[in-house]
Amino acid sequence: METVIPNELVWLIFLLPLLSFAVISLILRPFFSNKPRLSGYISISAIFGSFILSIWALTSILSAPSHELAIPDFNWLVIDSAITIHLGLIMDSLTAVMLIVVTLVSLMIQMYSQGYMQGDPSYHRYYAYMSLFTASMLGLVMVDNLLIMFVFWELVGLCSYLLIGFWFHRPAAANAAKKAFIVTRIGDFGFLAAILLLLSKTGTLDIAQLHSLAIAGTLAGTVLTLAAIGIFLGAVGKSAQFPLHVWLPDAMEGPTPVSALIHAATMVAAGVFLVARMFPLFEHSEVALLTVAIIGGLTAIFAATMGLVMTDIKRVLAYSTISQLGYMMLGLGVGGIAIGIFHLFNHAFFKALLFLGAGSVSHATGTFDMRQMGGLRKVMPWTYATFLIASLSIAGIWPLAGFWSKDEILLSSINNQPILFYLAMVTVFMTAFYMFRVVFLTFGGQYRGDNSGSHSARPHESPSVMIMPMVVLAVLAVGSGWLNVTGGFSQFLGGGETRGFFEGLFHGFTHTLPGLPIPLAWISLILAGLGILLAYAIYSARWLSAERITRLFAPLHMLFSRKYWFDELYEHIIARIVLLKGLFAGLKFFDSRGIDGAVNGIARTTVATGRVIRKAQTGQLQLYGMFIILGVVAIILAMYLSG
Amino acid sequence: MSLGLEHYLVLSAALFSIGLYGALTKRSAVVILMSIELMLNATNIALVAFSRYIVPVLLTGQVFTIFSIVVAAAEATVGLAIIMAIYRSRETIDTTKIDLMKW
């Protein structure tokens, strides 16, 4: 369709799921609570509508002159000339890519969760929150004003809180939800501070104007760096980067489709999207760009190490997500928007698939603990196949999507950040190792689970409604990488040269770089292969026994499995001892004893003095007479003395 | 030295102080009453002295004294009535024992 998408329909993209949220929560939940499946259909049809509209938007943006659609906007908060905040939409290439990712993945996962959430009492509530989440995620991606983006940013955080704590009767889930919201809120603190700084210095929060100011250089120096760091702090919070990563592994308490959608593909990528959206600000301040790259690289390897030792399949995937997000940040830091977003694009598909695979495995065996799985290869062929494709893709094996985007990141990081390059290479090896550790533990060997579990006697393949979305995602996990083989994808996002299809196919293998013996692609392939081999050796072929290795590296193993004691540091030391027991308890004591004490003290002293003075009233008149006379004498004396 | 106003005033002050002492220290209500009468007489002396020395013609002091005597009489009667009532109800008029109005 060459006709450009009309403006109203663009608004509809994020209004459709919002509508479905309203319909489900206001009409279905109170009145049609006995027919659960209805909410599933409404939510899926809404997201399907948005998906179609996003494709239409993509085509119209592709044909638009500067990949830009102008959409009229409404003013949201105008206090005459002092402050004007408009609610408008940016429809550029970045938005188009993100729209596709969010709508497609959300569609797949909502279909999948029809099977997964079968028979859950609060089915309506689940789909209500899902559509609200998708609506706010789409809103976040399309909006053109930084403050309105912050609005959607917090709404997305709220939905993640609601969905993590979906099974609120489980204390662990409630705790994880609270932790997630508060940790992301610490990040939002930085984001809001940056917004305030930008408004006070530039007077506007319109993203396009901010870009032009940054490019023109009027917005520069420490102000720009501070604002960029503030925005990055928000991204760190939301994308669970190094200091604020503790909430994501706990967020696995939520239902698996939620983890797939929110904590793998979309919400956590919002941080990367934010940095990409405000890239001109980052570009013009080296300090900010450097921090992005460093934090990204550091988180990549840091999370990967923890991923090696986890026994819960979802925890491993969670750490792998944090590690991959670190890659994206590194890509943004060193390479630019195209490279970072390309990895986000691919990662969304195969990571969602991995989570759905984990979901269907747990659906069959009733547990997430890999030690009780094994030998599911024969019983669950489809899940095994899709899971294997996704693992190959994430490990970065040649024809699959993961290879292309990871390779680009390594390529761009080699010339300006050599240290991070070597860290990234180590992470490639680790990623391959922990992914295939999961594959071999769950699908290889014999079934170690005890059949007495509540689940049916033997683990069985998941129903087709769950398998079909996984297959679609598997196809995407393979194909999404090829979009950039000819350099078309990064060219679409601005920058990067294009080259022929086949020539691009083998570009990495032929093109040698200074300082490297053989072309980069070969090195990363070899490292990935080594990782897979090691995993095979330990967990499938049993050449090396896992126990001896853990004893050999006991201190390291302890360090990784205790998650570098960050949880203890944050929750126990900072939150409980320093703040709650220390500072706040002191303040409460001061409040209840200090101020209240003073007030009650005054009351008590007045009563006490009253009791003392009362003793003077002996009831004997003559005593009073004497006082009178003494009074008279004193007065006369005073008169005479004072002359 | 001839009789001056001060003589009378000193005399009345003396009488007043003695009456005062009596009123404030005696435990027997009747003696208190008598001391009060003394104090009243002291004031009468002063009044008449003022009238004699300062306004000899107008005699205002003496008029005042007359009324003071009237009041003194009234006071004596009521005082004694109260004493009789207290005596009848409490068998004693010892002021140290009549101290209900206390903390």
Place this chain on the structure above:
Amino acid sequence: MGLEIAFWVLAVVAIAAALAVVTLRNVFRAALSLILCFLAVAGIFVTLSADFLAAVQILIYVGAIAVLIILAIMLTREVERGSLSNKLVVPVLISAILFFGVATFAMLNTSWPVVSLPPAEPTTALLASKLFGEDGFILTVEIAAILLLATIIGAITIVREK
């Protein structure tokens, strides 16, 4: 000259009688010394050429009030108990002396506007015109009358047998 001697004699008698009233243990003797003191005061009135007042003094104080007091003493069997003094003797003594000192000091230091005219003799006619004349104190007399009436009724009701 005789006036001065009379004053001094009467003053000493009055002071002595007053001290007796206050110090005698026997209440009845105290009452008698009170009467003596009233008489001395009457005498002093005479020295101040207030003859009518002296008469009134004797009539009312000695005649009525003293009798009343003696009656009270008899009725309340005060005689056996005698006139004891409470714990406040010392402080009251001090404050009384203090008061006397301060009063005399104040009186001696103020310059009284003494007029050297001789007092009008006899005072009865003058007092009568003053009390009952047109611009005199007739209203106050009426009020005094009412006061006395109230006193009588009050005294009776207080003392009446319940």
Place this chain on the structure above:
Amino acid sequence: MDFNYLTIIIFLPLAGAAIIALVPGLSSRLIRYVAAIFTLVPLAISLGLFAAFDRSAGAEVFQFQEKVSWIPAINANYHLGVDGLSLPLVVLMALLGFLAVLISWKINLRVREYFAWLLLLETSILGVFVSLDLLLFFIFWEIEIIPMYFLISIWGAGRKEYSAMKYVLYTLFGGALILAGILGLYFTTDPHSLSMVDIAQTDLAPLVTSIPLAAIFFLLLAGFAVKLPIIPLHTWLPDAHTDAPTAVSVILAGTLIKMGGYAIIRICVTIFPQATQDYAPLLLTLAAVNVVYGAAVTLKQTDIKRLIAYSSISHMGFVLLGIFALSKVSLVGAGLQMFSHGIITGLLFAVAGIVMHNTKERNIAKLGGLARQMPAIAVIFTIAGLGAMGVPSTSGFTAEVTIFLGAFSSNVVSGVPIFTIICLLGILLAAAYILWLLQRVFFGPALAKFNHVIDADRLEKIYCAIFIALIFLVGLYPMILTDVIKTGIAPIAALFGG
């Protein structure tokens, strides 16, 4: 305007109170309906006024004015008027008055007196927001103590007598300071005027007689600080809130506290611009202390209502920040925050009241897993909590963001950005204590002892729905309020070159 609407709005509840109190033989049902009618009509009129309010730039600041000479000797006249700042608060009070009647539908102890006092309370608070004469303002300010004392000490719970007495003593202490300030003002103005409007116009600096202007400023400010409350003078609030009956704590949190904020803007800031500007940094530190200290102590509370009470201290710290940042946007934000905090904390107290009424339990430690037994209450409480945390799409967010945007970029007072950043911590702590409360009370395994607990009945759902609708209306479309507030704030901000 010829037809004096404002007098009607103020004195209708009083008339209702009189009818309820004096007409003998009213059944308790009839009393409730009379009370409902006599609060609904003022609400309708005030909404009418809100719609009829002239928002255009040229409109005069004070509209619907009524001026009748009252005590000519001291030049005090019965002067009513409403501007952009006070109109939303009048609407808020009328609304909360009506909802308070609905909330106390279940009161059965001495119903007649209860509703009489409740309506008298509404009259006095409405009076404060509309009176433009200092004496009239002070009288209404002092009247509200009487009904509050009786409402807390008779229908309250816990240490109700202690809290009622403490409330009265604190407010009287504040009232005394305010009276001193008003007298100071009265004697400084040479034609001895008591009207806020005229005093605001006259430049007071040259007229200084015995009492220096700053002294009067601080007298008035201290008086209003008791009501706001500002930290050292705040300990009456948690006690009064915890021990007051639900409807009264809704009104207390909803509007009583706002009288302090409104009065600071109307009297302290407008009449003493120079003193305000000089002492703004001091008050900004107080605001920051209010926010962080309030939030910190909230985290340690164990009683639901007490926790909400302390949280409103933290929220009023934002109002203080908004006022003393002295920029137009932050002042508008302060006005908006007063309105939004009124509805959000009003709802929080209403729902907390229902929870405590149904479970007969106040201590958070003993509660748990109520979401299973009381789903409707859990949803309402969560929405109210989101508002309190300042999650977008609720009025809490728009108000706080307006204050932050205005305060951070205000160039009138130096050093404001640091205070704003400190107050940003307040939002963080707000998220912590609200979520912790939600988790301990509603989430977690369902406790057996609460199985018999009933959920909200139809009436409770109705008034909670009204609250929620308002929270989202102001949250999604703040211009509905900011257009009105900015007309009231413009002249004030102009004093500081805003």
